[in-house]
Amino acid sequence: MKRATFQLLACIATCITVINGQQTRPSITFAVSTVKPSQSQGWRLQPTLNGYTAMGVSLFQMIQEAYGIYQPDRLSGGPAWIDASKFDLEAKMEDADVSVYRGLTLEQRHQMLQALLADRFKLVVHHELKEFPAYALVVAKSGPKLHAATLEQTTPDGDIKGITGLVTQSQRGLLAVQGFSMEGLASLLSGYGDVGRKVVDKTGLKGRYDFTLRWAPNDRAITASDASGPSIFTAIQEDLGLKLEPSRTMLDTIVVDHAEKPTEN
Template sequence: MLLALALSIVVPSSLGQSGSSAPAVNAAGRLPVYDVVAIKPNKSGSGSLDVEEHIDIYNAKNITVKSLLEEAYGVREDLISGVPGPIGSAHFDVMAKIVDPDASAIRKLTGRQRGSMLLPILIERFQLKAHTETRILPVFELVVISNGPKFKHSADQKGQDTGTSIQGSDRGVQLTAHGINMTSLASSLEGQVHRPVIDKTGLAGNYDVAMKWSSDTVPSSEANAGPSIFTALQEQLGLKLKAAKGPVETLVVDHVEMPSEN
C-alpha cells in the first residue's frame, strides 16, 4: 500500500485544501457535541482496543490517533497519511461525555454521524489540520460471474438494509445480510480484503446473502479449513472480486500534535 501511494495519481479535493479541515467538519457542527473530554496517555503496552459508546458517552481505551481519524472521517487507517511517527505510535484513553443529551435525537444518528462527533476533539485537543485527496489506487471491482448470482431478492424491497453481521471464530468467518444492496455489500467486504471494493454488479434492489470462508487471522486447522473469501464469493454467491485501479478518497494529515491533558 505504501508503494501504491507513492506511485499514485493525486487529485486534491476541492472541499479540503491543505491546512484546512476535511468536509466532515462542517457536518459535525450540526451534531451533538461532547461537553466534557478527558484524554490521557495509555502506556500499558497492551495490543487490545476497547471502545464503549452509549447515548451520552464515548469511552476508548488504548486508541491511536489513526483509529480516531478512521472513526471521525470514515476513512480506513491504511488510507490515512501524514501522521508523524511518535504521534502515530502513541496510545490514548479518550473519555467524552454529553452533559444534557437529547436521547431521541442521538438515537436517530447514523454510525457515520456518531463518528463525526469526534472531529471537534481532534481539532481542539490534537490541533488537527487535514484534507482529503482522491488518489488512483488498487481496488477490487465486485462483478457477477457467468453463472451468478446465487442469491435472491429480499422479500422487502422498500426498506433499507435490515442488518449485516460478520462474525469470526476458529471455525472461520461468516457474513449474513438481509435486505442489503450491492453497494453496501461491497463496502462490507472492504475490511475483509483490505482494499476499496467498488460495486460493478449492475444488480439493483435489496438481497438476502450469506457466505462463509476461512479466516486469515486464525492458524490453519481442520476447524478453519474452508475456502478463501475470494473462492467463497464465487462458489456461494456467484460474485467475483476483480483487481483494478480506481479513484479512492484518502485523508492527508497536514498537522497534528500530542493532545493537551486535563
C-alpha cells in the first residue's frame, strides 16, 4: 500500500496549482539535500540516477537547470550575487524510492529542483513571455535524408536527459543519435553555441530517426584538418536534408523576484 501511495504521488507531481501568483510545491521532494559555498575553480551541474549533483555553480545556473531555460537573456532579476557566488549541491532520493524517481518525467524532476531552490534559497520567480529571434527547423528543397529508426533503437519519452531518443555520441562538432524525433533534435540544437538561438521544429516529420551530424565548430581555432569542414547550418542541410531558417518566436522567460543565500548544512 505504501508503494502504491508513493506511485500515486509521482503521477500528480506535475500538477501545480497557481494561487495568488505563487506556485505550490510538488508532492515529491528529495530526501537529502545539501548546499554549501564552493571553492572549486571549475564547475559541474548534472542529473544523476537519484537526483542532482552540482559543483562550483551559481544560483543563476541552478535556476537555468531547474526551469530548463538555458539562454542567458531569458533569465533576469535577482540579487547581485546570483551569478557570482558559487555553490556545491547534492540532492538525493531514498534508496527505496530511486526506481520511482527514474520513472518521473523531466518536468517532474525539474519541479523537484525548483522546490529545493525555493526551500534553500527562498527563491521566488515569475514568468513573462517575450519575443526572441529563433530558427525554424524545416525540410530542405532536396527533401529529408533521414533513416527511420527501428523499434529496438527508440527510447521512451521522459528519460533522464529529457531528449526523445538516444544520443550515442556527443562532442564538439559531432552528434550521433538513434531513435530521435525532430522535436528532440530542435531541442538539442537550441543548446548549441554554434546555432545560438532557439530552434523550433517546423518539419512536420513525426517519425524517429537515426543520423550522424558532423561540422566544424565556429568558436575554436580551425586546424588544417578541419578547415574545410562545413558549418553546422551547412551540415544540417547536406547530411540531414533539413534547414535552419531565421524566424521569431515567443519564449518563456524567468524573472527572479527574491533570493537569499542559503544557510550552510
